[in-house]
Amino acid sequence: MFVSPMLLHKSEQPFEDKEFITELKLDGIRLILSKFNNQIKLYTRHNNEVTSKFPELLHIDIPDGTVLDGEIIVTDKDGKPDFEAMMERFQSKRSNHHIQFCVFDIIYYKGEKITHLPLIERKDILESLIHNDQYFAKVQWMLGKGEAYFDIVKQHDLEGIVLKRAASKYQINKRSQNWLKVINYQYADVFITGLRKDEFWLLLGIEEINRIKPAGIMEFVSPAGRKQFYKQFQDLIIEEDKKFIHVDPKIKCRVKFRNYTKKGMLCIPSFVEYIS
Numbered sequence: 001m002f003v004s005p006m007l008l009h010k011s012e013q014p015f016e017d018k019e020f021i022t023e024l025k026l027d028g029i030r031l032i033l034s035k036f037n038n039q040i041k042l043y044t045r046h047n048n049e050v051t052s053k054f055p056e057l058l059h060i061d062i063p064d065g066t067v068l069d070g071e072i073i074v075t076d077k078d079g080k081p082d083f084e085a086m087m088e089r090f091q092s093k094r095s096n097h098h099i100q101f102c103v104f105d106i107i108y109y110k111g112e113k114i115t116h117l118p119l120i121e122r123k124d125i126l127e128s129l130i131h132n133d134q135y136f137a138k139v140q141w142m143l144g145k146g147e148a149y150f151d152i153v154k155q156h157d158l159e160g161i162v163l164k165r166a167a168s169k170y171q172i173n174k175r176s177q178n179w180l181k182v183i184n185y186q187y188a189d190v191f192i193t194g195l196r197k198d199e200f201w202l203l204l205g206i207e208e209i210n211r212i213k214p215a216g217i218m219e220f221v222s223p224a225g226r227k228q229f230y231k232q233f234q235d236l237i238i239e240e241d242k243k244f245i246h247v248d249p250k251i252k253c254r255v256k257f258r259n260y261t262k263k264g265m266l267c268i269p270s271f272v273e274y275i276s
Contacts (some may be wrong), residue, residue: 001034002043004106004173011180014150015160021119021141022149025160025181026102027081027258028073029090033057033101034108035066046199053090056135057101065111066129069170070103070139071191080158084262091275103130107170115170122170142252146182153184153260159258160184164231185256189275190215191249198243200226204269205249220270225253228274 007074018180018206030045040058051058053073062068074085077130085197088099106122114122123141130138143166150161160183165171168178191212194203201219205212229251236247257269 001036001041001045001067001108001177001262002049003032003034003069004047005032005045005069006031006105006173006179007045007175008014008162008179008181009177011182014146014163014182016050017143017163018144019166020146020163020180021143021166021251022146023104023139023141023162023164024149024153024158025162025183026071026073027083027087028071028102030074030106031070031101031127033060033070033103033118035060035062035064038064042085043173044174050090054099054101056099062129063110065108066106067108068101068103068126068130069105069107070101072099072101080156083267089094098134100135100137102137102139104141105170107172118169119164119167120169150182150184157259158184169224171215183258186259187254187272188215188269189252189254190266192229192233192251192253193249194244194246195229195238195247196244202229202257202268203244203246216261216265216267216269218255218266218269218271220268222271225271225274226274 018148032043033095040052042051043049073081074089076082087098089095090115127136127234130136146163153161160181163180165178190204190206191201191207201217204215206215213218215260232251233247234248236250238248239246254272255269256272257266259267261267
């Protein structure tokens, strides 16, 4: 049985509040695991059934009538979540990447919906239900300490933290201020090298010795930022193809992004400000 998961709002900064618990934000794929009629089924957050992709997860010993919420991850040699490796595993059964389902909430238990229970009580149920092994793990959490934990996350180049109100109910298919994510962004100064014709995507490049190296695409630009770009780019056009208009890299801006990909591209860059 699919349940549309509760979603997070964003907080620009971590904070210290003992009414909130703090968890590590895991860089993987959101997964809903359900067991009804003694059959385990797996769903993405968009209600795509992916049961056949992860046979390792189909033998968990949980009561019938249970629905779990969590993140499926692949870790690198240092034990950090590796999203690119996770996508390789997701897209190909032939991939030998080892997965782990990290469970952080429970929505149904023994056939009863328990979304009305405070998060802290749902965590207690999880504690007794999930036993850590090579394929399953409970997401560790602590009361408060958001600022201190975020400092540790930055030191280890992890994705970020999640702050959740300890008394919060589980709000199915809702984005709630009771659950907040704080992303450990990186920043870079890049050049705009082009734009896509049919959708607003900007091509980005990073300056290297004697060249501009491609750095990916950027979709997230403020309305004011787009307006300023449109005022400038016409005089900088150097060529076009079927998909893109290429421009002389004269417009420079600062962007924030999650991390560098293995190919040196910026992961999910978003516009901050123009610097030239």
